Amino acid sequence: MQDRAEETRKAVLLAAAHLFFERGYVATSISDISERSGRTSGAIYFHYTNKEHLALAVVKAHFATWPAMVARHEAAAEPALEKLVGLSFAVARAFRDDVLVRAGARLWAERKSIDVEMPPPFVDWIATVERMLTQARADGDLAPGADPSRDAPTLVAAFFGLHTLSDALDDRLLIEDRLTDLWLLLLPGLQAEPAPRTLLATVGAPAAADVSG
Structure with missing residues (x-):
């Protein structure tokens, strides 16, 4: 029963x-x-x-997708920045392929039409990114000018802004390519020894047109 x-x-x-x-x-x-x-x-x-x-149940199912995914990447043996980039691609694929994730995102965007209190977004993502950047700094892999507490909200904003753009322009079909381009822009400011393309190749990101680094 x-x-x-x-x-x-x-x-x-x-x-x-x-x-x-x-x-x-x-x-x-x-x-x-x-x-x-x-x-x-x-x-x-x-x-x-x-x-x-x-x-609300759909939105909660959306939020419930992330803890296990985050834990799986944080438990990996790779350097912290590699974990962070790999996690970003896993999240991007979920937003593209998982209907519960996509529905939860749309419902949260339409929350003013729904008479129920929704869980707050982004806060846990900012904490996760800050934690990974802090680990990268402890390992000596973070650029001297990078600041985990300052940069984590900016990275989360850039990531989800990219999703909004990709959703509007190509139904997220090109999200992995767009995310590769974003990391090619951001990683030189985050890596102590910039080699963005090498890191992206390690996590299996789509090849970018720019072959430098």
Whole structure:
């Protein structure tokens, strides 16, 4: 019985994520989600109470994607800057390929239309980036002019700004190429011994046109 209930919750959540991402919050109804999921409206209300709480569940699922991903990269044996760049590409692919992540991002952007309090974004990302930059400094890999507490918010802003641009211009299809170009711009100011292309090749980033470094 419990397995069936969990299966229903997951089916409804995934169907809602697809519809919220494709149509947005306002244009998606419970009856749409019922039709997409193959579950009754009653079952949906039983598990999620209302559309607002279902949207919140999708956003929370979006946020729940990140801790394990961050932990996996932080536990790796690579230098901290390499971990940071590798993590950025893993996050970029999730925003491109994972419908729960994409739906959560759209719902958060539409939060003023949703009568429920959303979890705050960016704060954990800033802390993660600052932690990785601090480790890079301790290892002697961070440029003397770089400052973890100052630069972490700027890096997070640049990363998510890049996603906004890529979403608008190419539906994130070119996000990895655009992210490569961003790191080619930023890494010379972060690395103690700048070699951005070498680092990007190590993490498997798409090759950039500029072959220097």
